[in-house]
Amino acid sequence: MKMVTVTVTVNGEPRRASVEARKTLADFLREDCALTGTHLGCEHGVCGACTVLLDGAAVRSCLVFAVQADGADITTIEGIGGPGGELSPVQAAFRDAHGLQCGFCTPGFVVSVTAFLRDNADPTDEEIRDALSGNLCRCTGYQGIINAVRLAARAGVR
Numbered sequence: 001m002k003m004v005t006v007t008v009t010v011n012g013e014p015r016r017a018s019v020e021a022r023k024t025l026a027d028f029l030r031e032d033c034a035l036t037g038t039h040l041g042c043e044h045g046v047c048g049a050c051t052v053l054l055d056g057a058a059v060r061s062c063l064v065f066a067v068q069a070d071g072a073d074i075t076t077i078e079g080i081g082g083p084g085g086e087l088s089p090v091q092a093a094f095r096d097a098h099g100l101q102c103g104f105c106t107p108g109f110v111v112s113v114t115a116f117l118r119d120n121a122d123p124t125d126e127e128i129r130d131a132l133s134g135n136l137c138r139c140t141g142y143q144g145i146i147n148a149v150r151l152a153a154r155a156g157v158r
Helices: 025-032 089-096 106-119 125-132 143-154
Strands: 003-010 013-020 051-054 057-060 073-075
Touching (some): 057 106
Antiparallel strands (some): 051 073
């Protein structure tokens, strides 16, 4: 089994580990960094539960090998909020608009929406629905999630 050293910055903290070349970024974050907020749902990129920011871009961490992220800056759901544990505007909007239920999909939605609103500060409902199309939720029916995105956009998330 070939081991490769990976050095990344995760939520502002440098991380270094020796991993199998085939280890996914999701497994690296969960197992080597003990950051279990990145959830694994489908493990083939469909559900969006494992979404993280990789050098600012929203990616499915189950589809990226840890070695591909070598040298990158990664933000997980644990790094989205403020340093004192306060909720980010997107997290607060999900809470306030009842955009979560069981919570399994929520980290992926929050990370995806954070990237989306950074790039589109005043989205239409159609743009919101399109942006959310890569994330699956089996509990909420999506209306609370759409309302949360609208609320976060009105709050001026950047």
